[in-house]
Amino acid sequence: MVTKTEETQLNRLENQVDNGGGGAWEYLCLVKKLKVRRPDKVLRHGLSILNDPKKRSALGPDVWTLYEQVSIAAMDCQCLDVAKDCIKVLQKQFPESKRVGRLEGILLEAKGLWAEAEKAYSSLLEDNPLDPVLHKRRVAIAKAQGNFPTAIEWLNKYLETFMADHDAWRELAEIYVSLQMYKQAAFCYEELILSQPTVPLYHLAYADVSASSIGVITIARLMRNFHLYSGFCGRDTVLYTLGGVENTLLAKKYYASTIDLTGGKNTKALFGICLCSSAIAQLTKGRNKEDKESPELQSLAAAALEKDYKQRAPAKLPLLTSALKSLKTS
Amino acid sequence: MGSGFIVGVLGVSILAHAAYSTVQYRGLLKIMEDEFSNPPMNVVIELLLGLVLCMWAALTVPGKFLSIHPDSEENRMVSLPGNLDFMIFNHRAKVFRSEIDMKLKL
Numbered sequence: 065m066v067t068k069t070e071e072t073q074l075n076r077l078e079n080q081v082d083n084g085g086g087g088a089w090e091y092l093c094l095v096k097k098l099k100v101r102r103p104d105k106v107l108r109h110g111l112s113i114l115n116d117p118k119k120r121s122a123l124g125p126d127v128w129t130l131y132e133q134v135s136i137a138a139m140d141c142q143c144l145d146v147a148k149d150c151i152k153v154l155q156k157q158f159p160e161s162k163r164v165g166r167l168e169g170i171l172l173e174a175k176g177l178w179a180e181a182e183k184a185y186s187s188l189l190e191d192n193p194l195d196p197v198l199h200k201r202r203v204a205i206a207k208a209q210g211n212f213p214t215a216i217e218w219l220n221k222y223l224e225t226f227m228a229d230h231d232a233w234r235e236l237a238e239i240y241v242s243l244q245m246y247k248q249a250a251f252c253y254e255e256l257i258l259s260q261p262t263v264p265l266y267h268l269a270y271a272d273v274s275a276s277s278i279g280v281i282t283i284a285r286l287m288r289n290f291h292l293y294s295g296f297c298g299r300d301t302v303l304y305t306l307g308g309v310e311n312t313l314l315a316k317k318y319y320a321s322t323i324d325l326t327g328g329k330n331t332k333a334l335f336g337i338c339l340c341s342s343a344i345a346q347l348t349k350g351r352n353k354e355d356k357e358s359p360e361l362q363s364l365a366a367a368a369l370e371k372d373y374k375q376r377a378p379a380k381l382p383l384l385t386s387a388l389k390s391l392k393t394s
Numbered sequence: 395m396g397s398g399f400i401v402g403v404l405g406v407s408i409l410a411h412a413a414y415s416t417v418q419y420r421g422l423l424k425i426m427e428d429e430f431s432n433p434p435m436n437v438v439i440e441l442l443l444g445l446v447l448c449m450w451a452a453l454t455v456p457g458k459f460l461s462i463h464p465d466s467e468e469n470r471m472v473s474l475p476g477n478l479d480f481m482i483f484n485h486r487a488k489v490f491r492s493e494i495d496m497k498l499k500l
Contacts, residue, residue, distance in 0.1 A: 068470045099475035103487075111496045134498075136478075142487045149498040174483040200479040208482040235480045262464050265474050327465025 065263065066098050074098060081109055088113055089123070096133055103140035110134035111146070128157060135167055139174035147171055162188060166197060178205055196226055203235070212243055230259050241273065249273045264325035268333055271318035274311045275340060309347045316340035320361065328368050337365040342391040362392075402451025409444035412437050 066074075077091045088109040095102055110130055113119045120127055135150035151171060154164045165188050172181035182205055185198050192198070199222045206215035219236045226232065237252035253270035260266060319336035326333065341362035366388045373381045415437050423430055461468055 065471045066473045066475060068467045068472050071472050099478055100473075101476035101478065101481070108496070111498060115496070115499045136481075139483055140481070140487060142483070142491065146496070146498050153498075176484070197479060204480045204482050207480065208484050231477055231479055234474070235477055238477075263471055263474075264464070265471055325464045326470055327463075329465070329470065 066100065070094075070098055074100065078102075078105065081105070089119075092130065092133065096129075101140070103137040106133060106137035107141050107143065107146070110137065114150075128154060132163070132167065136170065139171060142174070144171070144174060147174065162192060162195070166201070169198075169201060173201070173205060173208065178209055181205055194225075196222075196229065199226075200232065200235075203232075207239070212239060215239060228259065230256055233259075237269070237273075241276075244276075246273050246276050262325065264322045264330065264333075267318045267322045267325065268330065268336075271315040271322065271333070271336055274318065275315035275336065309344065312340050312343050312347065316344065316361075323365075331369070331372060334365045334369045334372075338362055338369070338388060338391055341365075366392075398451050398454040401447050402455060405444045405447030405451055408440050408447065412440035412444060415440070 074091075074094055077087055077094060080086070081088050081091045082105070092106060092110055092113075095106055110133060113123070114127070114130065114134060123130065131150045131154050135147045135154070138144070138147035138150065148171065151164065151167050154161070154167065158164055165184070169181050169184040169188065172184060182202065185202055185205075189195065189198050199218070203215050203218045203222065206212075206218060216236065216239060219232060219239070223229065223232055223236065233252050233255050237249045237256070240246070240249035240252065250270060250273045253266055253273055256263075256266045257270060316337060319333045319340060322330055322333035323337070328334070369384060369388070370381070373384050416433065419434055419437070420430075463469060
């Protein structure tokens with residue numbers, strides 16, 4: 065998980081390293097610790113350390129993990145010969161290692177030799193059938209080929225054994241979302257919220273999924289380009305059904321819990337509250353209003369949004385106010 | 395750290411002195427063959443003072459408190475880690491080759 069402090073620290077180090085200020089090794093360690101994907105920077109700064117014999121020997125045994133990190137980054141940048149060289153060095157040092165064998169499999173994947181990679185993983189799995197990373201790589205192979213049903217099948221099989229692996233649950237959820245299978249994705253996010261209830265991003269994703277599943281999919285689309293967006297009128301009542309109201313209420317609750325967990329600093333959740341409230345108001349129009357809960361939530365969220373925009377993007381404020389107004393009147 | 399530590403030592407020594415006074419007082423009671431009614435005033439005051447000093451030292455010496463609020467800057471999640479175990483390589487890097495042409499020197 066990347067927290068706000070860690071993010072600022074990472075950005076600061078990245079700036080410093082990019083401008084030649086030193087601290088490359090600290091940066092690479094932080095990238096690895098936070099598990100962020102910055103292949104080009106890891107490749108450049110990692111190679112500059114590895115090519116300097118003095119710096120390399122200063123690292124001691126840590127140099128081998130750096131070789132691993134750089135080789136994966138090189139594959140991610142499609143600099144396959146660099147990756148191959150790194151793996152060769154590792155192979156010389158650790159001739160029988162399974163970890164290096166895994167890297168070779170990943171290299172085959174990066175080349176696009178799916179069948180060979182699959183074969184390499186199966187032979188590694190024979191020695192160690194409970195290696196989670198190998199199982200995950202097989203899922204990745206299926207995913208890379210666009211074979212989502214197989215990927216889902218593998219993942220489900222994997223999750224039967226490794227139920228506590230939330231990365232895998234998240235991956236499954238994301239695959240389901242990409243296939244628009246929102247009900248299944250919602251199940252995965254429920255699982256994630258149960259295992260890590262304090263991560264607001266899972267609440268947010270769950271709310272998105274429950275909102276999307278009934279056709280407030282515009283929410284997701286709106287979030288992606290809410291700066292370009294000028295006039296959401298909420299007129300598309302395509303899929304709004306009675307079941308829709310329940311799901312929208314659910315989505316609203318989870319947006320609210322995201323706001324609770326982030327102290328109101330998540331713009332997406334604030335937008336979600338506004339959209340869900342207006343969708344609910346529209347759906348229950350003309351019906352009895354006895355179950356109307358927290359009517360001030362929408363105006364509070366709108367006020368928070370306006371304050372945030374005033375502070376960070378004053379130029380976009382008129383856009384926001386017009387969008388919020390159209391939400392309220394519709 | 396320094397001053398807090400000294401305060402802590404002072405607090406502990408006051409408590410120790412209170413213990414010593416209590417023992418002495420009991421000895422005195424035995425000699426005078428009196429019944430114990432309540433502890434002497436100076437011991438009570440010493441105990442309270444020692445408690446306050448020790449508490450203050452215990453709160454300041456070990457270090458700073460970390461926030462437990464989920465919405466504080468240290469705890470607020472802003473992004474999930476890249477799911478690197480499932481990373482796949484057929485993305486735009488294939489088409490847009492990176493301009494890094496460094497080689498690993500063997």
